[in-house]
Amino acid sequence: MTPQTDDQKLRLAHERAQQLLEQMTLREKIGQMTQVEKNSITPDEVREHAIGSVLSGGGGNPEPNSPQAWRDMVTSFVEASRTSRLGIPILYGVDAVHGHNNVKDATIFPHNIGLGATGNEDLVERIARATATEVSATGAQWNFAPAVSIPLDIRWGRTYEGYGQDTGLVARLASSYVKGLRGSDWAAPEAVLPSVKHFIGDGAARYGTSVRLQRLAQGDDRTMANAGVDDDMQKYLDAGAWTIDQGDAEGTDAWLREVALPPYRRAIEAGALNVMASYSTWNGTRMHANRELLQGLLKDELGFQGFVVSDWEAMEMLNPDYPTAIATSIEAGVDMSMVPFDYVRFIDTVELLVEDGRLSLERIDDAVRRILAVKIRMGLLDEPYDLPYISVVGSASHRSLAREAVAASQVLLKNKGDLLPLKKASLSILVAGEAAADVGLGCGGWTISWMGSRGSITRGSTILDGVRRHAQDCEIHHEPSGDGSVMADVGIVVVHEEPYAEGMGDRHELALPSDQVALVQRIRKRVDSLVVVLISGRPVVLGEVAEWADAIIAGWLPGSEADGVADPLFGATRYQAKLRYLWPVDQEHYPLHPFGEAQGVDQVVGAAWPIGFGLETEALD
Numbered sequence: 001m002t003p004q005t006d007d008q009k010l011r012l013a014h015e016r017a018q019q020l021l022e023q024m025t026l027r028e029k030i031g032q033m034t035q036v037e038k039n040s041i042t043p044d045e046v047r048e049h050a051i052g053s054v055l056s057g058g059g060g061n062p063e064p065n066s067p068q069a070w071r072d073m074v075t076s077f078v079e080a081s082r083t084s085r086l087g088i089p090i091l092y093g094v095d096a097v098h099g100h101n102n103v104k105d106a107t108i109f110p111h112n113i114g115l116g117a118t119g120n121e122d123l124v125e126r127i128a129r130a131t132a133t134e135v136s137a138t139g140a141q142w143n144f145a146p147a148v149s150i151p152l153d154i155r156w157g158r159t160y161e162g163y164g165q166d167t168g169l170v171a172r173l174a175s176s177y178v179k180g181l182r183g184s185d186w187a188a189p190e191a192v193l194p195s196v197k198h199f200i201g202d203g204a205a206r207y208g209t210s211v212r213l214q215r216l217a218q219g220d221d222r223t224m225a226n227a228g229v230d231d232d233m234q235k236y237l238d239a240g241a242w243t244i245d246q247g248d249a250e251g252t253d254a255w256l257r258e259v260a261l262p263p264y265r266r267a268i269e270a271g272a273l274n275v276m277a278s279y280s281t282w283n284g285t286r287m288h289a290n291r292e293l294l295q296g297l298l299k300d301e302l303g304f305q306g307f308v309v310s311d312w313e314a315m316e317m318l319n320p321d322y323p324t325a326i327a328t329s330i331e332a333g334v335d336m337s338m339v340p341f342d343y344v345r346f347i348d349t350v351e352l353l354v355e356d357g358r359l360s361l362e363r364i365d366d367a368v369r370r371i372l373a374v375k376i377r378m379g380l381l382d383e384p385y386d387l388p389y390i391s392v393v394g395s396a397s398h399r400s401l402a403r404e405a406v407a408a409s410q411v412l413l414k415n416k417g418d419l420l421p422l423k424k425a426s427l428s429i430l431v432a433g434e435a436a437a438d439v440g441l442g443c444g445g446w447t448i449s450w451m452g453s454r455g456s457i458t459r460g461s462t463i464l465d466g467v468r469r470h471a472q473d474c475e476i477h478h479e480p481s482g483d484g485s486v487m488a489d490v491g492i493v494v495v496h497e498e499p500y501a502e503g504m505g506d507r508h509e510l511a512l513p514s515d516q517v518a519l520v521q522r523i524r525k526r527v528d529s530l531v532v533v534l535i536s537g538r539p540v541v542l543g544e545v546a547e548w549a550d551a552i553i554a555g556w557l558p559g560s561e562a563d564g565v566a567d568p569l570f571g572a573t574r575y576q577a578k579l580r581y582l583w584p585v586d587q588e589h590y591p592l593h594p595f596g597e598a599q600g601v602d603q604v605v606g607a608a609w610p611i612g613f614g615l616e617t618e619a620l621d
């Protein structure tokens with residue numbers, strides 16, 4: 001028998017899906033179109049309603065949050081679905097956007113902004129493979145990644161989710177990531193379904209257009225309450241939270257096709273079978289209502305044969321009248337709804353819409369056929385295979401891969417007098433800054449909880465650990481707040497952004513906070529040479545710090561193996577990563593919306609460092 005091509009396998013899966021569809025009741029079909037957050041449903045209810053998918057949102061963790069408890073939780077949902085009338089298994093979905101990041105003690109890789117800086121396709125593919133193995137070991141089969149956004153305004157809180165502003169780079173890395181999640185075949189054990197997101201133009205949302213705050217003002221924002229982010233809400237709102245995310249993107253058709261689209265095209269060519277719709281609008285039309293782009297561009301023109309999932313509660317945003325919102329969205333081409341809370345209301349509503357003739361059965365069948373075809377293509381309807389050993393979660397080999405990625409992602413922005421790599425013979429080194437020894441700050445958002453947080457939130461190493469390992473002959477002092485008096489040959493000051501996710505990270509300004517500027521200033525006076533390492537989800541305005549420092553490193557959000565930051569610092573590896581985002585020199589010259597000339601953002605006046613910049617060093621023996 002000749003081996004089948006991917007296209008043939010998918011066609012067969014669609015044929016099998018059609019046969020299955022013919023045995024289904026309307027409610028069973030709608031069940032398949034429903035994705036519920038795990039805290040809003042039990043395994044028995046999954047069976048009863050023939051639910052298509054369950055997800056863990058950011059921080060949707062079991063108690064205790066351990067790899068084994070994850071596996072038990074996911075397995076209980078999957079097994080319940082296998083005993084529904086037709087035995088169609090759910091797809092369990094997670095946001096493993098930088099490793100299996102909700103799971104305590106999993107390997108946390110650098111966020112995409114760091115992987116973009118490496119520009120290394122092979123590395124990204126290996127990271128995706130390791131992530132897929134960890135995700136599979138906990139029983140899940142779907143990862144809401146990769147984000148292929150082209151963030152234009154870096155004040156956007158999701159900037160770090162994107163690989164960069166260069167669409168060619170994003171397309172290449174997205175394709176590698178998809179291949180890594182697949183492994184040898186979509187039906188192989190340990191293959192994980194990617195969700196390429198957020199279709200389309202999410203990174204073009206304009207400052208001041210987010211609609212999120214209207215929902216907050218109405219006081220019924222369950223999502224915020226659910227995610228436990230209301231405590232410091234006012235502080236974040238004052239700083240600019242929810243000014244950009246989920247807002248209005250506008251632009252030319254040329255930009256859409258030449259800049260925003262190529263990563264989707266490449267990811268689909270690499271075999272991606274799921275795409276997530278964006279909260280944002282495109283030229284005034286909410287993407288979840290955008291039939292021209294979902295049905296027209298994605299499905300008809302690109303020939304996408306997989307299914308489209310909504311973003312979290314995104315259908316409801318379309319219209320205050322719930323049935324109208326749902327009808328519009330499904331009609332536009334959304335196949336599965338990330339409900340996430342009140343799933344019975346969703347199922348009842350869709351049933352009524354069909355009975356009233358407001359939604360065609362044909363569209364429902366198309367949606368369900370797509371969902372089933374993907375499940376069949378992934379082998380979910382075949383005999384279940386054994387899950388990988390749970391010990392792969394956070395394994396030594398995955399951690400060493402993460403450390404390799406951290407070391408490879410460091411962008412050297414300044415290196416006066418070739419200070420770096422540090423020649424370590426008997427130096428005295430003063431390490432300062434809270435982020436030098438804080439795992440949570442190094443991981444950033446989407447780690448253990450939605451927003452991420454400071455502290456020992458999971459197993460991991462720190463920059464200080466790395467310095468200690470490399471500089472065993474040196475005298476090392478560590479001062480988190482830098483208010484001691486010891487003098488040293490070299491100062492390494494680590495400055496940082498507080499962890500955030502999505503619109504909570506939108507900002508009016510990107511200046512370094514004044515207390516951190518003061519910290520750098522204090523240390524400057526106590527050392528001969530000063531290295532500044534920045535732990536952040538995007539470029540920030542450095543101001544005078546850029547003058548004071550002899551060497552400056554963009555360390556991004558390294559994740560659980562932050563000790564890798566020290567590898568190129570001491571010459572164990574080379575600096576060779578490049579900026580994929582323009583780095584603005586001041587507050588007045590943010591690279592805002594260079595529509596039509598997005599490839600030329602580096603021409604914007606006032607760039608401290610252009611896209612493609614990154615000094616190189618040699619490794620020491």
Ligand code: BGC
Pocket residue numbers: 056057058059060223224226227312450
């Ligand atoms: C969830 C996240 C989700 C967000 C939606 C949070 O409550 O935990 O997973 O992305 O809501 O805005």
Ligand code: BGC
Pocket residue numbers: 056057058095144197311312502
């Ligand atoms: C985010 C998505 C994420 C989803 C599930 C949403 O708020 O926009 O990126 O995949 O939540 O957590």
